[in-house]
Amino acid sequence: GNMVEWCLPQDIDLEGVEFKSMASGSHKIQSDFIYFRKGLCFGLACFANMPVESELERGARMKSVGILSPSYTLLYRYMHFLENQVRHQLEMPGHYSHLEAFYDDKKGVLPDSKGTPSSQQPVHWLPSIHRYMYPEMKITHPAGCMSQFIKFFGEQILVLWKFALLRKRILIFSPPPVGVVCYRVYCCCCLANVSLPGLGGAVPESKPFFYVNVADIEMLETEVSYVACTTEKIFEEKRDLYDVYVDNQNVKTHHEHLQPLLKINNADKEKYRRLNDQRQMLMYSQEVGEDCSSCEEDLFILFFMEQNNRIFQTLMEVSASQDKTLTADHARGMGLDPQGDRSFLMDLLEVYGIDVMLVIDNPCCT
DSSP: OOOOOOOOTTTSSOOOHHHHHOOOGGGGGGGEEEEEEEEEEEEEOOOEEEOOSSSSTTTTTEEEEEEEOSSSHHHGGHHHHHHEEEEHHHTTTTTOOOHHHOOOOOOOOOOTTOOOOOGGGGGOOOOOOOOTOOOGGGGSSTTTTHHHHHHTTTTTHHHHHHHTTTTTTTEOOOOOOOHHHHHHHHHHTTTOOOOOOOTTTTSSSOOEEEEEGGGGGHTTTOSSSSEEEESOGGGGOOOOOOEEEETTTTTSSOOGGGGGSOOOOOHHHHHHHHHHHHHHHHHHHTTTTTOSSHHHHHHHHHHHHHHHHHHHHHHHHHHSSSSEEEHHHHHHHHOOOOOHHHHHHHHHHHHHTOOOEEOOOOOOOO
């Protein structure tokens, strides 16, 4: 099994971190990186695998070097350092002076188990977010992370968007390497950002759990909302742990009342077309040198945030009106399909505790 070889500070609780920082099945690949969650902290570890002529090590030496922080948003800055250090640890095991110096330079006060650090406040409660003022949202990934996400899932991102907005438990399965799948977890959480003030505080936070394995089962049993990824196929059988299971591009749910959300409707197709049109315009303006400040990550996050804001703005206005009646015209105004998104809307009203009466007739079959 895996074991923690060295750490600073020495008195920190690292139980289970040896399995979080090295994905199950990693022995088949040469290198990887992995985001994970440990208590109130987030971790980033870089993994490498080197063949050695040693019977004791069964011909392969595998190590991960990682760091823990109260927030995941700055971890990417240390990716290069961790990649170098894991290679260094494979070639010169037991030499920790660079890691000690790094810790002494970067160490801060970790939050105690009672309090959530301020850097972890959920992004969607921020009262207003200017387009260049939200470093909290940027896990900051390789350029094109969002672009890869859109290309990988295509129109299915609209299905994931609905599940993310409903704060469902979303589990993404993929064999190693798991680094790019951790980015999909992050992108999934970005789909649900809302920047309107006063939106029900009782709504569960959309939590990126990143990589999870069988050691996390007990913890996942208590979660009402999360997005995570795993390399362990056994999770598919444990249906009580998730609402939505994503295997490659295949999005599925075992809950019968959520099945209608899997269908792509006309409003979804229209949203996807608009998103692609905006991406094309951005690429064109970058090519002709007009716009160097915008990037695809901003466009992606803002596209869904504006869509979400429009929905909740309408719902709150209707709930504050005298008759509290939500009509087909309201649904179309929110960019939704009055028929195809009926069950989505009903779930949304329930999850966010919005007092509105939905009056959209189902077409009769004759």
